Amino acid sequence: MRGLLVCAISALCPLAAVGEPADPELTAALQVGCVVPTTAVAVPAGAFATEAEMVATASSFKARDAEATAYARCVNDAAARMLVDAALPEPRRSAVQAAQGELIDAAIVPVERIAADFNRQLRCFRGRELGVSSCMTPAALPPGSTPPKPIHVSRRAASAMGNCYPVEARSDGNEGQLMMLVLVGEDGTVKKTQLPEGIVDWQRKAADCLAGKMRYEPARLADGKPFPAVAIVPITFSLASDLADYASVVYSKLASTEEEMAQIHRSCYPVELLPSGLSGEVLYRVRLSALGRVTKLELLRSSGDTRIDEAGRCIVEGYEFEPARRGGRPLVSTFPWSVKVLPPKP
Numbered sequence: 001m002r003g004l005l006v007c008a009i010s011a012l013c014p015l016a017a018v019g020e021p022a023d024p025e026l027t028a029a030l031q032v033g034c035v036v037p038t039t040a041v042a043v044p045a046g047a048f049a050t051e052a053e054m055v056a057t058a059s060s061f062k063a064r065d066a067e068a069t070a071y072a073r074c075v076n077d078a079a080a081r082m083l084v085d086a087a088l089p090e091p092r093r094s095a096v097q098a099a100q101g102e103l104i105d106a107a108i109v110p111v112e113r114i115a116a117d118f119n120r121q122l123r124c125f126r127g128r129e130l131g132v133s134s135c136m137t138p139a140a141l142p143p144g145s146t147p148p149k150p151i152h153v154s155r156r157a158a159s160a161m162g163n164c165y166p167v168e169a170r171s172d173g174n175e176g177q178l179m180m181l182v183l184v185g186e187d188g189t190v191k192k193t194q195l196p197e198g199i200v201d202w203q204r205k206a207a208d209c210l211a212g213k214m215r216y217e218p219a220r221l222a223d224g225k226p227f228p229a230v231a232i233v234p235i236t237f238s239l240a241s242d243l244a245d246y247a248s249v250v251y252s253k254l255a256s257t258e259e260e261m262a263q264i265h266r267s268c269y270p271v272e273l274l275p276s277g278l279s280g281e282v283l284y285r286v287r288l289s290a291l292g293r294v295t296k297l298e299l300l301r302s303s304g305d306t307r308i309d310e311a312g313r314c315i316v317e318g319y320e321f322e323p324a325r326r327g328g329r330p331l332v333s334t335f336p337w338s339v340k341v342l343p344p345k346p
Contacts, residue, residue, distance in 0.1 A: 026095055030082075030100060030103060034078070035070065037107070040060070041060040041118075043057060043118045044057060045181075046127075047136070047137075064111070075100060079096055082096050083097070110143070117140040142222075144222030145222060145227075148184040150233075164206045179235070180232070181193065182233055186227060187226075188215055188217060189215065190212070191228070197300060252322060252323060253321065260320070264315055278343070282301065282309050285297070286337045287334045288321055288332065294319075297313055308341045
């Protein structure tokens, strides 16, 4: 048995999802006395899930796994009883093996995908609990369902964005782009939001403002029933008057060469840590001038050791950056930057 066998909603995940076997009668014979797994497992979005929801999902996983294991064993035993007959013609033997494989694969393949999705959402949830999650991955939708769809026209969306763009951010020449995760309720309104690590206060304020104005056609199951689901919303903050100018923004990037970066890392690594070889990862919020200079560096997530944190600061301040630009004009920008502090190679 390959891992946890789960399905988002059992009625929407038939065991023949991979393809109907060529011989229906043989397939029916292989399943005589076998109990088809029925426990439903709904994978919640880790960005918004409660601990109770994650615990309930894990419990459903275990139940579904036990059912699927028993089902697979039953099908395999039935196939073994047929194949033990030495007089079984080769074409019939091949048909039995093909039907056996199709039944097992049809049970496993769809649910393995859901199991992988649950693992992703579990990592998101655990990271969120620790206050370090930047996971922006929505949970997979049940088969046959439709995702949430925004209800707006481009002009109305542009108006909402303009109204939510803080005056102080405009005055300072701040622009930017981010992805927002929203939980859309059954009524089509945004119930919760999640934003990536490292955003500045004005971006959070603008994103919350925009979320309050958004309306959706809710996600629907195959039978048309609405259900809560997650959508990704790209947000662009631009001083350009024409929406078409958004695409012309080129965001900040590292300009230092690999050799220069290696030298910076060597010079910034604390000498007193060389014997222990201590390492760590630090997350900062970088404010970059229109000249590409780091004008402000805020610690967002510590490595757990102040010496590593300071080494990370030294490294980022030593880097050279290309400033953000639009139409060739340099812009002030703010963005999160993660740096790994490692002992220099001998």
